[in-house]
Amino acid sequence: MTSSFFPPQRTLMGPGPSDVSPRVLGALARPTIGHLDPLFVQLMDEIKGLLQFAFQTTNELTLPISAPGSAGMEACFVNLVSPGDTVIVCQNGVFGGRMKENVERSGATAILVEDAWGEPVDLEKVRQAFKSHPEASILAFVHAETSTGVRSDAEALCALAAENGALSIVDTVTSLGGIELNVDGWGADAVYSGTQKCLSCVPGISPVTFSPRAVERINQRERPVQSWFLDMQLVMGYWGANAKRAYHHTAPVNDLYALHESLVMLEEEGLEAAWARHAKNHRALVAGLEAMGLTMAVAAEHRLPQLNSVKLPEGVDDAAVRSALLNEFDLEIGAGLGALAGKTWRIGLMGYASNERNVIRCLSALEAVLARQGAAINTGAALSAAEAAFS
Amino acid sequence: MTSSFFPPQRTLMGPGPSDVSPRVLGALARPTIGHLDPLFVQLMDEIKGLLQFAFQTTNELTLPISAPGSAGMEACFVNLVSPGDTVIVCQNGVFGGRMKENVERSGATAILVEDAWGEPVDLEKVRQAFKSHPEASILAFVHAETSTGVRSDAEALCALAAENGALSIVDTVTSLGGIELNVDGWGADAVYSGTQKCLSCVPGISPVTFSPRAVERINQRERPVQSWFLDMQLVMGYWGANAKRAYHHTAPVNDLYALHESLVMLEEEGLEAAWARHAKNHRALVAGLEAMGLTMAVAAEHRLPQLNSVKLPEGVDDAAVRSALLNEFDLEIGAGLGALAGKTWRIGLMGYASNERNVIRCLSALEAVLARQGAAINTGAALSAAEAAFS
Numbered sequence: 006m007t008s009s010f011f012p013p014q015r016t017l018m019g020p021g022p023s024d025v026s027p028r029v030l031g032a033l034a035r036p037t038i039g040h041l042d043p044l045f046v047q048l049m050d051e052i053k054g055l056l057q058f059a060f061q062t063t064n065e066l067t068l069p070i071s072a073p074g075s076a077g078m079e080a081c082f083v084n085l086v087s088p089g090d091t092v093i094v095c096q097n098g099v100f101g102g103r104m105k106e107n108v109e110r111s112g113a114t115a116i117l118v119e120d121a122w123g124e125p126v127d128l129e130k131v132r133q134a135f136k137s138h139p140e141a142s143i144l145a146f147v148h149a150e151t152s153t154g155v156r157s158d159a160e161a162l163c164a165l166a167a168e169n170g171a172l173s174i175v176d177t178v179t180s181l182g183g184i185e186l187n188v189d190g191w192g193a194d195a196v197y198s199g200t201q202k203c204l205s206c207v208p209g210i211s212p213v214t215f216s217p218r219a220v221e222r223i224n225q226r227e228r229p230v231q232s233w234f235l236d237m238q239l240v241m242g243y244w245g246a247n248a249k250r251a252y253h254h255t256a257p258v259n260d261l262y263a264l265h266e267s268l269v270m271l272e273e274e275g276l277e278a279a280w281a282r283h284a285k286n287h288r289a290l291v292a293g294l295e296a297m298g299l300t301m302a303v304a305a306e307h308r309l310p311q312l313n314s315v316k317l318p319e320g321v322d323d324a325a326v327r328s329a330l331l332n333e334f335d336l337e338i339g340a341g342l343g344a345l346a347g348k349t350w351r352i353g354l355m356g357y358a359s360n361e362r363n364v365i366r367c368l369s370a371l372e373a374v375l376a377r378q379g380a381a382i383n384t385g386a387a388l389s390a391a392e393a394a395f396s
Numbered sequence: 397m398t399s400s401f402f403p404p405q406r407t408l409m410g411p412g413p414s415d416v417s418p419r420v421l422g423a424l425a426r427p428t429i430g431h432l433d434p435l436f437v438q439l440m441d442e443i444k445g446l447l448q449f450a451f452q453t454t455n456e457l458t459l460p461i462s463a464p465g466s467a468g469m470e471a472c473f474v475n476l477v478s479p480g481d482t483v484i485v486c487q488n489g490v491f492g493g494r495m496k497e498n499v500e501r502s503g504a505t506a507i508l509v510e511d512a513w514g515e516p517v518d519l520e521k522v523r524q525a526f527k528s529h530p531e532a533s534i535l536a537f538v539h540a541e542t543s544t545g546v547r548s549d550a551e552a553l554c555a556l557a558a559e560n561g562a563l564s565i566v567d568t569v570t571s572l573g574g575i576e577l578n579v580d581g582w583g584a585d586a587v588y589s590g591t592q593k594c595l596s597c598v599p600g601i602s603p604v605t606f607s608p609r610a611v612e613r614i615n616q617r618e619r620p621v622q623s624w625f626l627d628m629q630l631v632m633g634y635w636g637a638n639a640k641r642a643y644h645h646t647a648p649v650n651d652l653y654a655l656h657e658s659l660v661m662l663e664e665e666g667l668e669a670a671w672a673r674h675a676k677n678h679r680a681l682v683a684g685l686e687a688m689g690l691t692m693a694v695a696a697e698h699r700l701p702q703l704n705s706v707k708l709p710e711g712v713d714d715a716a717v718r719s720a721l722l723n724e725f726d727l728e729i730g731a732g733l734g735a736l737a738g739k740t741w742r743i744g745l746m747g748y749a750s751n752e753r754n755v756i757r758c759l760s761a762l763e764a765v766l767a768r769q770g771a772a773i774n775t776g777a778a779l780s781a782a783e784a785a786f787s
Contacts (some may be wrong), residue, residue: 006443006663007445007656007659007660007663010426010653010657012427013429014427015427015430015433017428017430020432025428025650026427030427033650034425035401036421037403037415037421038404038408039406040413043642043722044404048401048422049581054398071463071550073462073645073648074466074645076645078625079625079688083623094663094769105622109471109620110477110621110622110623173756201428201646207428207650208428208647208648208650209646209648209649229500231469231502231622231623232462232474232623233466233497234464234466246534252733254467255412255600256464257415257598258413258598259421259600260402260598262401266400269399270401271397272397272672308760337429342643343569356604392637394404
């Protein structure tokens, strides 16, 4: 016989999932109601309004996809890309590579604009790509690269797409709720995110929003979207304005309770206040890490406050440090990915987990574990440096 | 400002979601841990073992897809179907039509075997379809049609597929945990289900299992699966035996706590006992409905115990009855779908919701509402008929 599972209370400071607020967990566990219940339909309307607020958009087609961020990504590509299209894909980390896969599996050609892992997307290279490929109908890029902790200039990239008559597909999985994101102000066309980063909700849902231009392209498609589950024309029948709430699939009712509560919390705090909180805790963490003698992996002007890439000090055993943090301190930080595996750690300060207590706990635990491993760090200086940055 | 959402405590006796056990809701709300946490990886192994138990299979490739049943359906089709293939699709309700969509969006040809809504799949028609289309490489059908409440002979249909050298794709969304399902014994090749029916878990996850023959077909594919999110070769890198737990997407951690708990409960009860419980409560409900003078919509030998289609009595306002049940009794029953809209109700007795109390409550509430509407029913006889059937 299998026993029930009782997880420990971790502090999640990796690349996501991040710590979920007790308010959100409480909402998650409320009694399930039917997905066509009139009260649930009201909840859907509220979630749509709250997502429009979080994305800063009036886009009618704004809703949570009933699957993780990778499915939100796929929803954007399979609805907007048709076989034979050319799509410019910016790759400066893991997720650009995944976008390329999505383009190719949609029967289109991906033109890669590559930048080093740890660098933002180079606008000049994108300009050149549009010059070489004037037929490109979409520009796809990642706003906040979770694999490296780098922010790219989404506003400028969306403008470049528009200047070249292309739509923009923007990955905001890690940016939504953590740094400025202005879908309408920037003219982004298809934007997907995740619930498990700066919204501090449980993983499994992907908020998306499509501009009227994107919806027009979807409506003009000549061939059906290759995915039935992610076909926005069908999904709109359930989620759209004046929709008949036609049954498409059974909505993940309890996950949507949780998403609703996390968005209510964001509304209560305010977007600007949430961004400022992420920025403040980031500055304190960096001050502490640098006081310890560690080096950040990303140049200051491109850093994401919610995901801090820091270089491993010399001679340190990556896995042993992360295991000690997890097993002795119940503290999860992230390993480096891909080109940065074994070279960096990724320390998340996302959403609910972005608070002073976590900054202090992480610095003290990391210092203790590194000191025990004999790493060449400065001890005893991190907490006061962080505290100075808070005040 | 938006307020927090507090749903009422409904009794869910529609076509799903069904009532979720407090044990499962309790598991759902436990603290989130990372999707690569060693403890979570242990949980994944347990879930896999429990799903193998529930499906009665030793299939190595058995796992929960991180999205609802429709995505589980799509996972089966996009991984097994290639452009140019011929797939025989049995249609006797809503979900056969959805299978056809999946076949066509995979670039293949669907040969429809049609039966009336409310009837099971006719084996003879399937035999004829294989004779006319010896090139067919897959037979797809629905074991338990949620839109009509009909059970088809999955064992015989899987055998027909095998005799004709085809793989079988079987929709068990509503059957898993409610009626006999023997994946290995019947030789089913690709089987998908849902969490929100007889497992009484929250909606949003789709358990799937693939036979070694199906895995071989996946491994021999010449072109990549059109869906990146649902590509089983990639998913296997995270879920497979000896897998490196390679990051594919962020698992819906809390939903999987809930699925685990619901499967632990099924294991504690035992498969045969769960099926017997569904059968017993079904007999009592039918006895009560018939004592009231109502007529079941499906012939006795094809009825699903977990989903009871009953005809509306003459002159009754469908929507008004369901609204009264919902608003005055907090009781949800399902409307008819498609060809049966306005003609039947669908009364679910699924999983945790399949119990004596719900049978009694549903009969008494329905009788009260119908009597108030002046429907031509027998009053005062339903409860004793149900109680006699229980004993």
